[in-house]
Amino acid sequence: MSSVLTEDLGPRGQRRVQIANWISLIVIVALIAFVISRIAATGNFAPELYEQFTDFDEGWTQFVIAGLGNTIKAALIAMVFATVIGFILALARIAKNPVSRVLARVYIDVFRSIPLLLLILFGFFGIQQFFDISQLTGLVIGLTLYNSAVLAEIFRAGILSLSSGQSEAAYSLGMTYWQAMQLVILPQAVRRMVPAIVAQLATLTKDTSLGFVIGYEEALRRAGALAQAPPSNQLQAFVFAGILYFIVIFALSRIARRLEVRSRKRYGAAKLEGGAGLEDIDALGEEADEDELAEREQEPAVSA
Amino acid sequence: MNPITFLIDNWDLYWPGFVRLFQAANLAFVFAMIVGVIIASFRVSPIPPLQRFAAFYVTIFRNTPLLIIFFLFFFGLPKLGFTFTPFTSTVIVMSLYTGAYLSETVRSGINSVDTGQAEAARAIGLKFSEVLSDVVIPQALRTVVGPIGNLYIANAKNTVIGTTIGLFVETTAAQRLANSTGLPIAAYAAAAIFFVVWLLIAAQVFTSIEQRVAIKR
Numbered sequence: 001m002s003s004v005l006t007e008d009l010g011p012r013g014q015r016r017v018q019i020a021n022w023i024s025l026i027v028i029v030a031l032i033a034f035v036i037s038r039i040a041a042t043g044n045f046a047p048e049l050y051e052q053f054t055d056f057d058e059g060w061t062q063f064v065i066a067g068l069g070n071t072i073k074a075a076l077i078a079m080v081f082a083t084v085i086g087f088i089l090a091l092a093r094i095a096k097n098p099v100s101r102v103l104a105r106v107y108i109d110v111f112r113s114i115p116l117l118l119l120i121l122f123g124f125f126g127i128q129q130f131f132d133i134s135q136l137t138g139l140v141i142g143l144t145l146y147n148s149a150v151l152a153e154i155f156r157a158g159i160l161s162l163s164s165g166q167s168e169a170a171y172s173l174g175m176t177y178w179q180a181m182q183l184v185i186l187p188q189a190v191r192r193m194v195p196a197i198v199a200q201l202a203t204l205t206k207d208t209s210l211g212f213v214i215g216y217e218e219a220l221r222r223a224g225a226l227a228q229a230p231p232s233n234q235l236q237a238f239v240f241a242g243i244l245y246f247i248v249i250f251a252l253s254r255i256a257r258r259l260e261v262r263s264r265k266r267y268g269a270a271k272l273e274g275g276a277g278l279e280d281i282d283a284l285g286e287e288a289d290e291d292e293l294a295e296r297e298q299e300p301a302v303s304a
Numbered sequence: 305m306n307p308i309t310f311l312i313d314n315w316d317l318y319w320p321g322f323v324r325l326f327q328a329a330n331l332a333f334v335f336a337m338i339v340g341v342i343i344a345s346f347r348v349s350p351i352p353p354l355q356r357f358a359a360f361y362v363t364i365f366r367n368t369p370l371l372i373i374f375f376l377f378f379f380g381l382p383k384l385g386f387t388f389t390p391f392t393s394t395v396i397v398m399s400l401y402t403g404a405y406l407s408e409t410v411r412s413g414i415n416s417v418d419t420g421q422a423e424a425a426r427a428i429g430l431k432f433s434e435v436l437s438d439v440v441i442p443q444a445l446r447t448v449v450g451p452i453g454n455l456y457i458a459n460a461k462n463t464v465i466g467t468t469i470g471l472f473v474e475t476t477a478a479q480r481l482a483n484s485t486g487l488p489i490a491a492y493a494a495a496a497i498f499f500v501v502w503l504l505i506a507a508q509v510f511t512s513i514e515q516r517v518a519i520k521r
Contacts, residue, residue: 115475
């Protein structure tokens, strides 16, 4: 118990915590019981509503393998494009040339403040005016426009977080701007930003579900299509799609958190400037703070 | 066609959508603050079941796509006998979702205050409520203004997803106009103008608040 607000409790405080413990447990159990009773009362536990998800021959190939496969495919393609474009944008944003700086800044600010849903609609229906593109391409364009802007800010923060002594030392060795960038700045900056990049990629995967609105056949749309068929089980299908997405996203955000804690041990806390679209990265920093706190607690207090 | 003239020509359709969106987003953000503070206080409380509940809540909401939460709420809950209008659904879902993020921000803000501050406050005899309101919260707020501003912007953008469950926002207007006029680029760009203006102003406001409350060193 090492929140700022509480200290070690005396006997009366401990008794109160005990009572609060029981009350909150009872309330939580009552809440769960209520939900279960609602599900039972409305007949949503009927086994035929779940058959599609245990049918490994048809249900799984149509829904899980194909749907989740499409989700991952779109996410991977968008990740590659967003990372590459974001990297170039970050370099343009900090370049000496004022024109490239302004252009990169406008791109980043504009695309970070437009909702992703709008960008995906734009990427699909807008570009369809000129070229015959698939839903996958439209989704990837939308995701790339948005995430490249966000990733550019992450890369930029990484570069700026390095001490200026690094580049000064490189210049005084006689390196040119590009040599210093390539050999000294970028290797350190990118390594430092890996956790934030992974966290953003988790967000990108989460946002792949928006492909639904342009008819991309990802896990959610497949689930919806499945629910349309006779046993009308939208509730179960969406819960199942949610679990599928959760597994992928949770795994990625866990990896990001591990990496963040590890890189903090190595390089110290590189605090990122947040900004629009960086909410998951803010949260990542906060989680790592908590992990550090928990670790410190586990160490026996010798000095006292 | 130029998106600005397009916007002016179709103002009657865009403006009500924008107003609806503005209402939903801001209402949701107010409720999200309440949710966030409640969940954060669960998280820092000394009561294990509440801590677990808060951690579970945050993990679920942070790692599930928002669109799925919307669908579960709007298409799933009626199967259990609960039905809400699109506007109510959007406000509730957004306040639960943004609340999960806000709770983390609030909690880390509280934890960012040095333990010695609260200890000193207790040592001079302040009550728990005084420790909280006079010492911890004023200091915690400073570190939290920036992240809260980011969450306001994220919340505003995410509220647009309400269009998928039938809330009439300006994106819905853009979708209809894109279909009826055959000019999707102008239609969507016009909808985007609202965001760029709204969120740039919001970002400015939050930056100036941040500067005002910043500790001068």
